[in-house]
Amino acid sequence: MIYTVTLNPSVDVFLEVENFNFGDKNHVSNEFTLPGGKAINVSRVLNQLNIPTIATGFIGGHQGAFIEEWLEKDKIMTDFVEIKGSNRTNIKLLLDKNETTINSKGPYISHEEINELLYYLSRVGEGDTIIMGGSVPPLKDKLDNDIYSRMVSIAKANRANFIADIPAEYLKDVIKEKPILVKPNSDDLSIIFDVKIESLEDIDKYGKKIIEMGAQNAIVSYGKKGSMFFTRDGHSYVAEEIEIKNLVNSVSCRDAMIGGFIGTFVRTSDPLEAYKVAVAAATATAEVLDLPSREEIEEKIKKVVINQFS
Numbered sequence: 001m002i003y004t005v006t007l008n009p010s011v012d013v014f015l016e017v018e019n020f021n022f023g024d025k026n027h028v029s030n031e032f033t034l035p036g037g038k039a040i041n042v043s044r045v046l047n048q049l050n051i052p053t054i055a056t057g058f059i060g061g062h063q064g065a066f067i068e069e070w071l072e073k074d075k076i077m078t079d080f081v082e083i084k085g086s087n088r089t090n091i092k093l094l095l096d097k098n099e100t101t102i103n104s105k106g107p108y109i110s111h112e113e114i115n116e117l118l119y120y121l122s123r124v125g126e127g128d129t130i131i132m133g134g135s136v137p138p139l140k141d142k143l144d145n146d147i148y149s150r151m152v153s154i155a156k157a158n159r160a161n162f163i164a165d166i167p168a169e170y171l172k173d174v175i176k177e178k179p180i181l182v183k184p185n186s187d188d189l190s191i192i193f194d195v196k197i198e199s200l201e202d203i204d205k206y207g208k209k210i211i212e213m214g215a216q217n218a219i220v221s222y223g224k225k226g227s228m229f230f231t232r233d234g235h236s237y238v239a240e241e242i243e244i245k246n247l248v249n250s251v252s253c254r255d256a257m258i259g260g261f262i263g264t265f266v267r268t269s270d271p272l273e274a275y276k277v278a279v280a281a282a283t284a285t286a287e288v289l290d291l292p293s294r295e296e297i298e299e300k301i302k303k304v305v306i307n308q309f310s
Helices: 038-048 061-073 113-119 142-157 168-175 187-191 200-213 253-268 271-285 294-303
Strands: 002-006 008-016 028-036 053-059 088-095 097-103 131-132 160-167 217-221 226-229 238-241 306-308
Touching: 002 038, 002 113, 002 168, 008 061, 008 238, 038 053, 038 061, 038 131, 038 226, 038 253, 053 113, 053 238, 097 200, 113 142, 131 142, 131 253, 142 160, 160 168, 168 187, 168 294, 187 200, 187 217, 200 217, 200 226, 200 238, 217 253, 217 271, 226 271, 253 271, 271 294, 271 306
Parallel strands: 002 053, 002 131, 008 088, 131 160
Antiparallel strands: 008 028, 088 097, 217 226, 226 238, 238 306
16 A cells, blocks of 8 residues: 655645736636645545555644545545644745745644654555655654654564655655655755755766665656656666646646656556656646646656656
8 A cells, every 4th residue: 555644734725816916906817725735646646547545644623624525535545643733724826827835834743643643654564655745844842853764764664665755854864764766856956965956967966876875766856847867777867858838837746756656666666667657747737737637647648758868
């Protein structure tokens, strides 16, 4: 089974405004509300690919009820830890075709709530996969700041696989524990290695170091221009650029990449084929306000061409 763990879920309110006037009254031309959170998005993409998951993490309040009801409506299995606080609400603004995101911090999580989630994850076993994604919410006990490392320890003790798309300050230690996949971007590489990333050659150099540190596979994205893929064979790969007709959703592209990758990798064990589907899923996501359908992803797969970089 695949468990997706979102520590800081959200309700994402999307507002589209044309001819935005700063400091004056504006009218919304289109709006809708969706469940948010990196690992939750992975569950939703995998659901489109007919791969079952269990979505877990922390939920509470009216926002938490909205998230859980939405996922259950889509027939995505859920088993969240109920918290005393309420999940956050994030605002996604599409202003004259430009994306602006306003993210809240999220509720404070207690030591007892942390332990309840870790106890729940202790059920994972050999062959299972934990996908960890997103920010860490405010913690009442700062000693719990190692929650991602503790989740990795549980996975390793139970011989489960794990994937991490988490902030750079947590990722460095997780990489050493041999995750199936990590998904940093170029800014994350800058933080992890304390360097300035200025070119594809820099990404190639430090992406390979991610593999040397322990990761089995790594996808490093560099903004809207694309991504580079690294495997244990010592090579790096890039996808030829695909024209995006109408960019409206770059925020969820990296979540879709993980869903596309693991949804293919669990069936084929072929990392390059998995990367191809990951690129297709990200490209399809860029053109839709929500997440893409299976048909939209499959249509993009036909256009993906992968080349060896080095």
